[in-house]
Amino acid sequence: MAEITLTSQNFDSEVLNSDIPVLVDFWASWCGPCRMIAPAVAEIAQENEGKIKVGKVNVDEEPELADRFSVNSIPTLISFKNGELYKTTVGVQSKNSLLALFE
Numbered sequence: 001m002a003e004i005t006l007t008s009q010n011f012d013s014e015v016l017n018s019d020i021p022v023l024v025d026f027w028a029s030w031c032g033p034c035r036m037i038a039p040a041v042a043e044i045a046q047e048n049e050g051k052i053k054v055g056k057v058n059v060d061e062e063p064e065l066a067d068r069f070s071v072n073s074i075p076t077l078i079s080f081k082n083g084e085l086y087k088t089t090v091g092v093q094s095k096n097s098l099l100a101l102f103e
């Protein structure tokens with residue numbers, strides 16, 4: 001499954017009401033570290049279809065979502081389980097480190 005573009009309109013339905021865990025990537029197009037981590041995030045989306053949903057929030061287009069989750073630096077990646085914020089990490093991480101957000 002491809003990554004889902006998350007907005008304030010679909011965030012609750014796609015993330016908080018999801019029946020599978022969700023990885024949310026807060027990013028921006030001008031952010032070098034965001035571009036560095038993007039391939040790992042895309043691989044997680046492809047390799048874990050049906051097990052982990054992956055969504056992306058462009059902080060320039062959705063500043064209210066960034067504020068809602070106190071995102072001050074990007075990339076910030078947050079895992080959600082059962083509609084609850086589970087774990088957060090900031091900065092470039094390996095794919096395994098990102099998958100560890102669900103352990």
